[in-house]
Amino acid sequence: MKAIRVARRSGWQNHIREHAYQADVLSDAAQKYWVEALPEPFAMQFHTTEETAIAVATERLWEMCVTFLDWFFTDEVYGAVDRRLERLRIPAPYWQVIKDSWDRCDPVEDLSLLTRFDLAVTEEGQIKLLEINGETPLLGAETVYQWNWYVDYQRNYQHSDYPLPSDANQFNDFWEHVAGQWRRIAEDYDLRKTGITFLVDENLEEDAEMAMQLIQILHDEVDPNIYVQILYLRGLRDEQGNEVQRGLGLDEEGYFIDAVNQRIPVLWKIYDWSDIQSDVANLGVTEALVRQLATAEVKVIEPLWKQVLSNKGALALLWECFKDSPDRRYLLPTYFEDDVSVEATRLLMGMSVKKPLLGMEGVGISIETGGGALESRPSLGYGREGFIIQEYVELPQAFGYYYVVGSWAIDGAAAGIVIRGDTSRITGRHCLIIPHIVSDAGLYIP
Template sequence: MKPIKIIRRPQWQRHIQENSYQADVLSDPKQKYWVEALPQPFAIQFDRSEETAIATATEAIWAMCVKFLDWFFIDREEGDVQQRLAALQIRPEYWQAIAQSWDRTQPVEDLSLCARFDLAVTAEGQIKLMEINGETPLLGAETVYQWNWLVDYLHNHQHSKYPLPSDANQFNEFWDAIAGQWRRIAAGYDLKQHGISFLVDENLEEDLEMAMQLIEILTDEVDPDIYTQIVYLRGLKDERGQEIQRGLGLDDDGYFVDHVNDRIPVLWKMYDWSDLQNDMANAGTTAALAARLATGEMKIIEPLWKQVLSNKGALAMMWEQFKDSEYRQYLLATYLDTDNSYESTQLLLGMHVRKPLLGLEGVAVSIETGFGALEQKESFGYGAEGFIVQEYIELPEAFGYYYAIGSWAIDGEAAGIIIRGDTSKITGRHCLIIPHIVSDNGLYLPD
């Protein structure tokens, strides 16, 4: 694994606009979101053995997640499951529905589309799980665009100052893997009859871009006749503040309804279950939604059981469950901040990372020692639900950016990677997307 210099393609912004979702943010040089906005662009090169190691780790971690959930939802003593759900600060009104979401097999199990593991991959070959993006895994648009970058580079820029190795490829099967999982979901959820609605936050462009990409994969690769629609979280307004489309609603029987008050039988959402549940509590509709979810009549992607995996407290429980197993090689020592054990105390005295149970994109995360914080991100209100403390691992660095590997798991199989970099050791929202290549050849060898 090593950084390599690449050129900034003369028409890179135009290529992004013509070949990418997230086009505005990727092609904006001021935001420095795509690597070609830098004075010296770069990529990360892996050899094939490293690609295999990341794929192996990804599939092993997913297998561990399945074993973890099987354990999590079994009462060995009365009240075990409730105690675990309470430790994750999940609203008790949804406990039954969450457990049934994992156990349900009839008429069809509660299916997942994808997950993304944030991995630290070190120069020494260690691969460690830092976080699980199980419930709202973004970066699909960026994953696909980096492939379009590679194709363009190999076709048009191999005679530049920095050519790629002639055997350059990419660990990137996202599009095909998503298409395969859409086929399973389309059959299991009978999307031809029911259609599917895509819930996005109207204030977040990346939500809409991810939804539009998934709709394209569904219609182009599965069935163009499946009905799809965009549903906005709070409603869409024009420049004068006038509502032009109502937002997501809930009827008296606990069904989600769209902007014309039709029930939504199948919903894909880019909105955390915890936030949605808080919204329902504020609206006084918790009981109706919880009862409807328990029946399984509404199908939600990602399903309720993903709420457990996406909670960082699950990482502490995984460590306790698997620290003496074959999965230890992929795990960082992790504890709930309420843990007063000797091992947790020792970790607190040394270098560690403090993360809120909820939150994403580095919010409320801090790198600490026993003497205080060395680096921290703003909390934006997160952290009241509690924290975990996690063993610190140094991320690799290239051209002033610390970078982490996002590895996709789709239907239990590794489906490619996306790399994010940050000048901070805590990867935040305004990060850098870094393309990668896979090659065993360090030199450009023309045909």
């Protein structure tokens, strides 16, 4: 694994605009979100054995997640599952419907589309799980665009000062694996009859771009006639503040409804279940939503059981489940902040990472040294629900950036990687997307 210099393509911004979702942010040189905005663009090169190791780790981590969830939702003693759900600060009214969701996940109900594991792939060759992006896994659009960069570079820039190796490839099967899972969902959920609604936050461009990418895959690879609609979370308003399109709603029976009051049979969302539950509680209609979810008539992607996997408390419980097994090699020692065990106390006294149970994109995370925070990100209101502490692992660096490998797991299979870099040890939002290649030769032979 090493960083390699690449040429900045003369028309890189135009190529992004013509071949990418997330085009605005990727092509904006000022944001430095895509690597060609840097004075010295670079890519990461992996050996085929490293590609295999990441794929094996990803698929094993998914198997561990399934084993963990089977344990999590099993009452070895009365009330054990409820106590675990309470430990994750999941609201009690939803406990039963979340349990039912896991019971229904096989074979044709409460299906998941995709999951992304954030991994530290160290310079010593270790692969360690940092986080599980199970419920709102963004970066699909960026994953696809890095393939388009690779194809364009191979076709037009091998004559530059920085050609790619002759055997260069890319670990990127995202499109094909998403298409395969869409086929399964389309058949099992009968999308040709029901259609599907994509719920996005109107304030977050990346939500809409991820939705459009997934819609393109669905239409190009499965069926162009499947009805889709984009629904905005809160609705749209004009410059005077007048509502011009309504957002997601609930009817009196707790069904999700769209902008024209039609019930939604299948919903894809990029909005946390915890936030939905909080919004519903503020509206005073929790009971109605729970009653509807119990019927399982509405199919939601990602399903309720993913709320457990996306909670960072799951990392502490995963460690508890696998700390004495060989699979611990993929995990970092992790504990709830209020754990008073000798092991947790020892971790607290050293260098550790403190993470809120909820939140994403580095929000509320701090690197602790036992005497205070070495580095931290703003909490933005997260943390009231509690924290975990995780053993610190030094991220590898390239050209002044610490980088994290995001590895996709789709229907249990490893589906490629996307790499993010940050000048901070805590990877934040709109950091740096770094393309990669896989090559054993490291040479370009014309």
